[in-house]
Amino acid sequence: MTLDRRTLIHSAVGAAALTAAAPRFSFAATPGDRRFIVIVMRGALDGLAAVPPHGDPDYARARGSLALPKEAILNLDGSYGLNAKLPTFKALYDQKQLAIVHAVASPYRERSHFDGQNVIETGTARVMPTSDGWLNRALGPAGVNDPKLALAVAQSIPVILQGQRPVTSWMPPQLPSVDDDFLMRLKAMYARDPMLRSALDRALEVGAVAGAAGGGDMQANAQQMRGARGYRFEPLAKMAANIIAAQDGPRIAVMEVGGWDTHQGQGTTQGVLAFLLDNLDKGVKAIKDTLGPTWDRTTILFFTEFGRTVAPNGSNGTDHGTASVTFIAGGAVNGGRVLGNWPGLKPSSLYEGRDLAPTTDLRAVFKGVLADHMRLGRNEVEGIFPDSGNIAPIAGLIRA
Amino acid sequence: MNLEAVLATHRFGLGAGKRDLDAMRGDPRGWLKSQLGSVEPITRPFAGQKSTAQVLRDLPSMREAANKSPDDMVKLAKMGRDMFIAEMRPWMRNAFETPVPFLERYVWFWSNHFTISVLKQRMTFFAGSYEREAIRPAVLGKFEDLLISTVRHPAMLIYLDNAYSIGPDSPAGRYTGKGLNENHAREILELHTVGVNGGYTQADVIELAKILTGWSVDRESGAGTGFKFFQNRHQAGSKALLGKTYGENGEREGQDALRDLARHPSTARHIATKLARHFIADEPPPQAVAKLERVFRDTGGDLRALAAALVDEPSAWQPTLNKMRTPIEYIVAAIRLLGGIQDTLGDQRFQGLAESLRVMGQIPFTAQSPKGWPDVASAWAGPAAIMERVQWAHVLAERIQKKPDPAVLADTTMGPLLSPPTREALKLAADPTQGLALLLASPEFQRR
Numbered sequence: 014m015t016l017d018r019r020t021l022i023h024s025a026v027g028a029a030a031l032t033a034a035a036p037r038f039s040f041a042a043t044p045g046d047r048r049f050i051v052i053v054m055r056g057a058l059d060g061l062a063a064v065p066p067h068g069d070p071d072y073a074r075a076r077g078s079l080a081l082p083k084e085a086i087l088n089l090d091g092s093y094g095l096n097a098k099l100p101t102f103k104a105l106y107d108q109k110q111l112a113i114v115h116a117v118a119s120p121y122r123e124r125s126h127f128d129g130q131n132v133i134e135t136g137t138a139r140v141m142p143t144s145d146g147w148l149n150r151a152l153g154p155a156g157v158n159d160p161k162l163a164l165a166v167a168q169s170i171p172v173i174l175q176g177q178r179p180v181t182s183w184m185p186p187q188l189p190s191v192d193d194d195f196l197m198r199l200k201a202m203y204a205r206d207p208m209l210r211s212a213l214d215r216a217l218e219v220g221a222v223a224g225a226a227g228g229g230d231m232q233a234n235a236q237q238m239r240g241a242r243g244y245r246f247e248p249l250a251k252m253a254a255n256i257i258a259a260q261d262g263p264r265i266a267v268m269e270v271g272g273w274d275t276h277q278g279q280g281t282t283q284g285v286l287a288f289l290l291d292n293l294d295k296g297v298k299a300i301k302d303t304l305g306p307t308w309d310r311t312t313i314l315f316f317t318e319f320g321r322t323v324a325p326n327g328s329n330g331t332d333h334g335t336a337s338v339t340f341i342a343g344g345a346v347n348g349g350r351v352l353g354n355w356p357g358l359k360p361s362s363l364y365e366g367r368d369l370a371p372t373t374d375l376r377a378v379f380k381g382v383l384a385d386h387m388r389l390g391r392n393e394v395e396g397i398f399p400d401s402g403n404i405a406p407i408a409g410l411i412r413a
Numbered sequence: 414m415n416l417e418a419v420l421a422t423h424r425f426g427l428g429a430g431k432r433d434l435d436a437m438r439g440d441p442r443g444w445l446k447s448q449l450g451s452v453e454p455i456t457r458p459f460a461g462q463k464s465t466a467q468v469l470r471d472l473p474s475m476r477e478a479a480n481k482s483p484d485d486m487v488k489l490a491k492m493g494r495d496m497f498i499a500e501m502r503p504w505m506r507n508a509f510e511t512p513v514p515f516l517e518r519y520v521w522f523w524s525n526h527f528t529i530s531v532l533k534q535r536m537t538f539f540a541g542s543y544e545r546e547a548i549r550p551a552v553l554g555k556f557e558d559l560l561i562s563t564v565r566h567p568a569m570l571i572y573l574d575n576a577y578s579i580g581p582d583s584p585a586g587r588y589t590g591k592g593l594n595e596n597h598a599r600e601i602l603e604l605h606t607v608g609v610n611g612g613y614t615q616a617d618v619i620e621l622a623k624i625l626t627g628w629s630v631d632r633e634s635g636a637g638t639g640f641k642f643f644q645n646r647h648q649a650g651s652k653a654l655l656g657k658t659y660g661e662n663g664e665r666e667g668q669d670a671l672r673d674l675a676r677h678p679s680t681a682r683h684i685a686t687k688l689a690r691h692f693i694a695d696e697p698p699p700q701a702v703a704k705l706e707r708v709f710r711d712t713g714g715d716l717r718a719l720a721a722a723l724v725d726e727p728s729a730w731q732p733t734l735n736k737m738r739t740p741i742e743y744i745v746a747a748i749r750l751l752g753g754i755q756d757t758l759g760d761q762r763f764q765g766l767a768e769s770l771r772v773m774g775q776i777p778f779t780a781q782s783p784k785g786w787p788d789v790a791s792a793w794a795g796p797a798a799i800m801e802r803v804q805w806a807h808v809l810a811e812r813i814q815k816k817p818d819p820a821v822l823a824d825t826t827m828g829p830l831l832s833p834p835t836r837e838a839l840k841l842a843a844d845p846t847q848g849l850a851l852l853l854a855s856p857e858f859q860r861r
Contacts, residue, residue: 055781124615125603127784140609168774169787170795182795187772188804195847199803199854202838206856208794213803216796271781272532276574276596327591328577333599365615 045156047345048257048311049386050266050300051148053171054293055130056273058317059331060338061369062286063099064113064351068092071358078281079325085282089113093351097282098290101298105342109349112341112410114378116353118319118371124333126274129318133375134173138400147397148265149176151383154393157264160211161218164263166253174267181215181263183223185252190220219263223256246270246296254303257311270296273317279330297342309344312386312411316340316375322367323358334368339378345386347412373407380406416829417441420730423861424692425723426514428746429826430753433514445724448513449553449717455516456549458507462500465542465567466639469632472538493537497778500541502763504777508745509753516552519720521741522691524548526684527563527605528785529572531778536572540778543568546638556684556714557675560605564597564671567630567639573597573783580626580648593648598622600783606674607655608683617655623648624659624666681709687788688719689726694735695789698728734830734860737790740773742861743802747809747853750826751817773801806853810846819848823855830857 065081066072068091073080086094087103093115095103105111121132121140128140136147149163157163163180165171170182191199196217203210249268256262272289279286301308320337336356341348356362356370364370380394384406389397394406414434421441422429437444448454463471511517524544531537547566551559563569570576575597579586586592598621602613626648631641642664651660657673659666674680685705689697708715708722723729738746744766770776780786787793810816820839823831835855842848852858 124599124618125609126782127603128609165795165797168795168798168801169792175791182797184797184801186800186804188801188808191804191807191850194843195807195850198838198841198847198851202834202851202855204834205832208790209799209856209859212794212796212799216800219796220800274782276594277577326594327579327589328574328594330574332595 045264045388046310047386047388048262048264048266048304048307049382050257050268050311050313050343051173052313052315053130053134053173053267053269054273054315054317055126055269055271056275056317057126057129057319057321057333058273058337059275059279059286059321060115060117060317060336061320061323062279062281063096063290064115064338065094065096066092066115066355066358067094069355069358075323075358077325078329079279079331081281089351092355096287096290098287099294101294101301102340102342105297105301106349110342110344110346112346112348113351114339114341114353114373114407115351116336116356116369116372117316117339117375117378118336118373119375121319122335124319124335126318126333131172133316133318134171136376136379136398136401145176146171146173147379148173148267149178149180150397151387151389152176152178152180152265154389154397155265155383155387160215161222161261162264164219164253164256164266166249166266166268171267171269174265179211179215181219183216183219183253183256185249186220219256222259222262223252225259246292247299250296251299251303254300258304258307275321276326276330276332277328279325284329312341312343312345312382314339314341314378314382316378320369323363323369324367335364336369336371339375341378341382341410345411347409352407374401374404376401376404377407378410380404381408381410385409385411414825414828415441416732417730419827419829420732421445422514423734423827423830424729424736425518427508427511427518427742428514428749428861430749431826432512432753433749434826436512442724445515446721448516449720452516452550452553454511454513455520455552456545458511459503459545459549462503462541462545463496464638465539465546466631466634466636468496468538468542469567469630469639470634472632490537493531493535497531497537497540498767501767501777504541504544505745505763505766508741509748514749515720518742519716520544520549520552522688523552523559523716525780525785525788526687527559527569528780528783529568529778530780530783532781533572536568536778539568539571544778551716553717553720554715555675556680556709556716557672559716560601560675561668561671563605564601564625564667565628565638565640570597570628570630570640573600575622575625576629578622578626579646580623582649583626583647584645585643586646586648593619593622593626595619595622598625601671601674604784606671606683607677607679611677611679611683613655620652620654621670623650624652624654624670627664628667675714678710681706681714684714684719685709688723691788692723693726693729695791701726701728732830734857735790736861737793738859738861739786739793740770740775740802741777743859744769744773744805746858746861747806750822750853750858751813769805773798773805802859803854807850809853810848810850813846813849816845816849819845819852822849823852827857831855832857 065086067086085097087097088094119132120138121129131140134146135141135144137144152163160179160181165174165182168184174180257266275285278284316339317337320334321331322334326332354372356372376398383389384394418441422433425445531540547562551562573596574594578594579591581592595618599618603609627643627646629643631639649661651658654670685702689701712718823839838851839848
């Protein structure tokens with residue numbers, strides 16, 4: 014089967030502009046019981062390795078030594094496949110709980126990690142070092158007014174969740190907890206330091222939820238997290254999912270998975286990227302299994318700052334590129350589809366002659382998921398993403 | 414003890430140890446400037462450690478080993494970890510004991526500016542020697558010499574991949590079919606010199622990458638730092654960087670281009686902003702940035718003059734504690750406050766302190782990206798991070814062998830900074846352990 018450019022302009026993308034433009038009511042007063050998990054993949058994921066367009070006749074030539082062999086691709090629809098290190102993603106796709114948007118990029122067109130991450134986290138049209146995060150701006154419209162309902166699973170709150178509305182953060186406890194008397198004295202001592210005082214209050218809040226939900230294996234799991242390359246995602250994902258699944262658990266959560274900057278030794282079936290994809294896949298399985306019935310009300314949005322070069326570089330890796338891939342997974346997702354207009358891999362089709370050309374603006378995905386999963390109105394979504402009036406939300410990513 | 418003395422140790426140094434306050438003899442500014450005389454006190458404690466060139470020669474060609482069996486990979490990784498730990502012990506001991514804490518902070522600033530990270534795994538072999546060889550000896554010289562010493566160091570060449578960058582039209586490029594790796598060139602422009610808004614384009618990145626082709630690592634010689642220029646990897650021809658043309662000149666091209674980048678006005682502004690942010694405030698006062706920028710330009714990037722200008726900058730002496738200590742600064746300040754590692758915890762406690770740094774998320778040389786550690790409070794003061802500090806303070810207070818009177822210790826080391834709620838909390842503490850934990854967890858001690 015070959016890729017036909019026209020058939021790949023998925024109807025959902027075209028129809029999106031029409032349906033999303035229709036006025037709708039917002040149920041923003043209360044947070045509801047849906048869960049929205051954002052997984053930021055820092056370092057620039059190679060979308061062509063995660064979701065190989067193996068039906069493209071130029072694929073093998075364009076990727077050269079990084080082209081995946083047939084047995085390392087889980088075929089999706091003849092045109093696209095999933096890297097064989099992503100079996101959970103494949104199962105979700107088959108259950109129509111995973112949608113993929115390919116050739117997607119933020120409006121940022123340079124190739125700096127830091128600026129690229131700034132743009133995807135602030136949701137702005139260009140680099141705004143001082144802007145707050147788009148997910149923080151979405152908290153009000155989504156009715157998430159209690160700090161403990163917006164969680165960063167991180168030691169420091171990532172930009173995407175920084176902003177005017179207070180949020181909380183959590184990492185598995187690794188030190189003995191302190192007694193209540195000491196905490197009471199601390200609170201008094203922090204009376205004139207609002208930053209420390211609110212940080213302490215919020216840590217206690219989420220700690221209470223984690224304690225109730227997680228039970229005794231938290232410390233053991235914290236030990237398991239330490240792996241060869243930074244941390245293993247699976248134990249952390251499992252503990253975080255325990256908190257998210259709690260009745261009064263966070264409605265919005267952010268997690269981070271790093272290491273995607275595969276300049277060297279990226280490899281195909283073995284190598285750095287194979288390890289990272291396997292790590293990610295196991296984490297997603299842990300989230301799904303741990304969430305239990307909550308999974309049905311959950312959407313997980315995965316994205317990265319940009320893609321990587323189509324051709325290998327001089328060191329069995331790839332350099333910073335432009336378009337990559339994004340995943341929308343969960344029981345609430347209307348999946349089993351690869352969306353996006355495929356730009357092709359012919360030399361003349363590449364962005365600046367080297368990168369996968371972007372055909373979908375990442376903000377169209379952000380806006381579509383926010384609108385449909387968090388039940389935001391069009392005006393609210395437009396307010397969250399400034400200067401994006403020309404970017405229509407992708408409708409239909411979430412089950413009604 | 415006056416306010417300036419406390420600020421000198423707190424803001425410029427590594428916390429208010431009694432020894433620092435004694436050494437000041439009533440002249441805080443003089444004490445700070447006296448630390449800028451020579452790099453000897455920041456290099457001598459590391460004498461006798463293995464050089465990078467030696468490490469390179471000792472390693473049975475890393476690339477070969479990594480391509481053999483998985484067992485060899487594991488062995489190699491363990492060798493690297495052991496080597497890193499062996500380097501971190503003197504590093505931490507020095508932090509606890511150095512008599513020149515301002516100069517040491519200045520080293521850390523530059524080491525962070527020119528970050529390498531052991532999260533890229535083979536860096537474990539080089540993190541220690543990199544800072545010893547490329548950073549420490551150069552922090553009181555010219556910025557351009559510091560820049561070049563980092564770009565030529567094998568650790569940086571490997572970390573940012575320039576060691577593997579090959580001119581596509583060079584003899585080696587034509588023979589192997591390999592090409593440019595832009596990573597190092599990009600970070601030099603974006604992070605190390607002119608900065609992200611410094612006025613360069615993707616074309617400049619590529620041109621600088623071409624200029625630097627051939628700058629790589631000599632795995633055999635065992636001498637010098639292990640740098641080698643490989644003419645047969647160098648992309649021949651003239652290159653245009655930021656509007657200036659560099660004619661074909663081999664290794665010399667890189668030297669010339671880097672010196673020009675170091676002298677670029679955008680670099681002066683970029684460095685001035687980062688320095689003021691690190692030592693003064695997350696949002697540095699514009700007049701402080703302007704002054705440092707002027708000093709950088711007027712002195713041709715003289716790093717000693719820049720450090721002295723910081724000491725002379727009035728906004729660096731305002732009493733509000735704007736900056737949040739990073740975990741490394743926090744732990745080091747705690748140990749120094751309590752009289753040094755021996756007095757505080759006895760010997761053999763480095764393992765526990767390394768564990769503490771891991772829990773708080775800042776083992777030295779493990780920054781997530783080439784951008785280095787963040788330098789604003791919001792990055793270190795989230796709920797999870799603050800809870801970890803509070804718990805750590807509590808654990809440390811329990812383990813201290815000779816417990817001083819917390820209220821007296823606070824008063825004699827940071828008295829003028831103490832707020833009424835902190836004084837009150839220390840006064841009402843149930844016992845010395847709780848008092849010490851409160852002191853370590855106090856806003857005044859977490860900030861600087």
